[in-house]
Amino acid sequence: MKVAIVGAGKGGTAILKSLARLDEVHVSVIIDTNVNASGIKLAKKLNVDTSTSIEDINPVDTDMIIEATGIENVANTLHDKYGDDCKIIDSQGAFLIMTLVERDIETLEKLDAQMSAINETSLVVQNRLEEIATSVEDIHNVSEMLVNTTEASNKYIEESDKIVQYVNKIAQQIKILGLNANIEAARAGEYGKGFSVVASEIQKLANESENFAKEINDILVKLSTEIEKINNEIDNLKKLSQVQLDASNSVSAAVEKLKEETDN
Template sequence: MNIVIVGAGKGGVSLIESIAKLEDTAIVLVVDANLEAPGITLAKGLGIQYAQSLEDIDKFSVDTIIEATGKESVAQALNVRFGSRCNIIDSHGARLIMSLVERDIKTLHRLNDQLVTINSTTGIVQEQLLEISSSIETIHDISMKLNDSSQASTQYIQESDKIVKYVNGIAKQTKILGINATIEAARAGEYGRGFAVVAEEVQKLANSSEGFANEINNILKHLAEEIQKVFNEVKRLEHLSQTQVQASDQVNQAVANLIDDANFK
């Protein structure tokens, strides 16, 4: 459909802005006596032809003429000259069209402002999500290091336990040796009295060594239990960090999709 707009004032500008966006509709000419009118300036920017005289309409194949000046004389002149050739929409119809157009334009501007806000907000959200992802990865790295440390500590405890068992074995052998020495000292009677004192001290040392070995063994046992708890919590932390990374990636993708949709619209 080819359209001519007569009148390039405020109403004409609204009509040009709206109709220029329609498919299967073309503004072939904008007419106004004032070539400095805002509608003429807009037509120049959009590559639409313009003129000062109604006679120039004869040069074009026109389906509809919209009279946007509001002047009765202009409407009459259009009806007399072109009424039999095409549809004429007078100022009353044009005013209705312009009010609808202005409302649509305001709605579009409001939607554009909302899209700008959405883009700005989603950009901030993406930045925050990237920081969260980075911190989650750091937590993951820390949990892996803690996991390695707990495994190494467990290995050291196992080695220490072997040493304690070895010391405990020596203590038992020393204790048996002290008992045997006491028996031999008793057999020697008066001559073995000094040796009996030494045997008694050897037994005390064996008993002390065995007691210390048992205490160390208990401490190592409790330490191993605590390290196992740390290991379990590290595993749990690792699982949670992986879950957070996946959730963060999904949110990032959702935000990216939202931005794409907003830009597409």
């Protein structure tokens, strides 16, 4: 349908703005004696023809004329000149259209504002989700580093345990050596007193080495227990990180879907 609008004031502008959204309707021209009228300016932006005279209406190329001035003389002139060729909607019908159009435009503007707010919110949420994803990745890297550290610590504990076992063997050998020295000192009688003192010190050193090795072993056992606890916490941290990452991905997908729906 091809439409001509006479009057580019508030009503004509609203009608033009609404009709321009319809693919089924083509506004062929908008007419007003005021070249600075808002409807004339809008028509130029929309590449719609403009004129200052109703004489420029082509009845062959026009199905309907909307009279939006509310001026009786203009309405009469349109009926006299084009009434037989075109459907003419007078100012009362134009007012009804204008009222509906204004409500339509107001609703669309509210929807546009809401869509804009949704898009802005979606962008903020998306950025925060990206930050969360990055932090989860950092946590994962820290977890991997802790795993590597605990594995290295376990190896060191194993090596230390070997050393402690070796010290225990030496201590046992020293104790046997001290015991034999005491026996030989007792056989030597008076001449073996000095050697007996040395043997006692050797025996004492063996006992202290054995006790020291036991203390080290106890520490290593406690350290191993603590490392096991760390490993358990790392596993929990990985699980929590995965839950957080899955939740972030779900929210991100929902936001992306919302953006696609608002764009369509």
